[in-house]
Amino acid sequence: MKKFLLAYNPVSGDAMFKKKLDDIINQFQSRDCIIMPYRTKKESFDPFFANCVRNVNADGIIAAGGDGTLHKIINMTLKENLDVPVGIIPSGTSNDFASHLGIDAKFDEYINSIITGKTQYVDVGSIGDEYFINVISAGMMTGVAHEVDTRLKNTFGKLAYYFRGLGELPRFRGLDFTIEADGEIIKEKIFFVLVVNSPVVASFKNISMDAKINDGKLDMILLKQCNIPELMKIVADTVAGKTSFDNKNIIYKQASYFKFSCPDRVESDLDGELGPVLPLEIHTVSNKLKMFVL
Template sequence: MKKFVLAYNPVSGDTMFRKKLDHLIAMFQERYCILVPYRTSPENRGFSGFVKAVMPTGIIIAGGDGTLNEIVNIMLKNGIKLPIAIIPSGTSNDFASCLSCCAGKFDSYIDAIIDGKTTVIDVGSIGDKYFINVASAGMLTSVAHDVDRRLKSTFGKLAYYLRGIGELPKFRSLDMTVEADGIVKKVSAFFVLIVNSNVVAGLKNVSVNAKLDDGKLDLIMLKQCSLPELVAFTAETVAGKDIINNKNVEYIQASSFRIDCDKDVQSDIDGEPGPKLPLEVKTIPAAVEIYIR
């Protein structure tokens, strides 16, 4: 009989996942599998020991991108080599959207989990931290951190867009130095994104070339431009248009980056506060095994 640990965040998104917990347990029981719930908490210091005690076949993560980031970090730092599944239940579920693993009938995804259908994906690393979807720095970084939880619960991803649009007139470029696989460039930019997938902040096709298993990360910088150009870029991004060929975008694919700035700038890792610049970013190929349909 297969066992799975369910790591769920009780306060992610609209906080409604708790009401679905019993139904999810029943769905696994119907398939003669055991689902062992683990309620996440700040820092999740007991998760590693919990997993080792249960000895599951795999781990199912229910939450947003932040919850996914926390659990993946614990697994990689503690040598827990188990496949993961994702049940998106946060305000922003960018990585799950990229995989489309839960699109359509949820029953078929559970069947795929139990059948052990998996693939391997890369992750990024910054010092002793890992990110599964995106690292960023610049004028947009503080938006996700400043959005009130009640506003996120009411408006979901729209809360981020509303806050971001309100910040546009305040944008100021930053003089950044970027080293990509040993090649150095100096760019005056509003922000920098280093992405693993093509979905960021609910926006699809942010990087049409991004692949989860190519051993590379994609760097996207919005260079200094006029306010009308900035507004036009924002509209094109929200509309899902290809932005990497935009004249105001610096785009680089590489396996490693170093990003520095002459100002005090904090980064963001998968939607949570990260270290201040400079950043040393590396790709960790085939780091995580993940269940797919």
């Protein structure tokens, strides 16, 4: 009999997952599996949850929430050296990594994959002792996700982020960045930079057609300072699912190591969670995190 710990965020997305909890438990019990729910807290996970994983000899951890919930579970799993695979039940405002895995469209099939133990190793990024599974961003608009009221997110979903982001456009200014990518030095005045693991970011697909979650590299997309019409063209192409790597205002690099520095005080964002202030050193970590996949 397999045992899984389910860490669910009671306020993520439309805050309705708790009403689906009984159905999730039933789906596992009907397949002769035990699922043990754990209600997450706003702060980082306490040692109690990690000890539960060890003490019950769990066959896996399942994160029910958005990208932020998954981020916390991934960090707990890696920092506590828990040798168990991680699964996802997407129920947040943003579910980018789960979207890339195609879980929403084939949820019943994904439950079977968890129960049968279908897994693969995926890359993660590391900054010091902190990990990210999908994306790190820095520059203008980085703080937007943290300034959107929870009630607005629950009511308007992803639109709340977009409305808040549009309000930031008049404040856009270039930042003097120095970037190292596997030894190559780039100096540019930029609006912002993304380093991604999967090609889905902020619910936009095909941000990077070359991004793969198990290639040992991360993908950098850098937006140089440009005028508003040029910026809006890039935004329109992104919304339409078009890659813009041939645009003169975009710099794209694949690398296993990045370093960002800027004379201004610039915050970062890790998977929608507030990250450290620059300078940053980003490493790709392979063959350490195992995830349930379709």
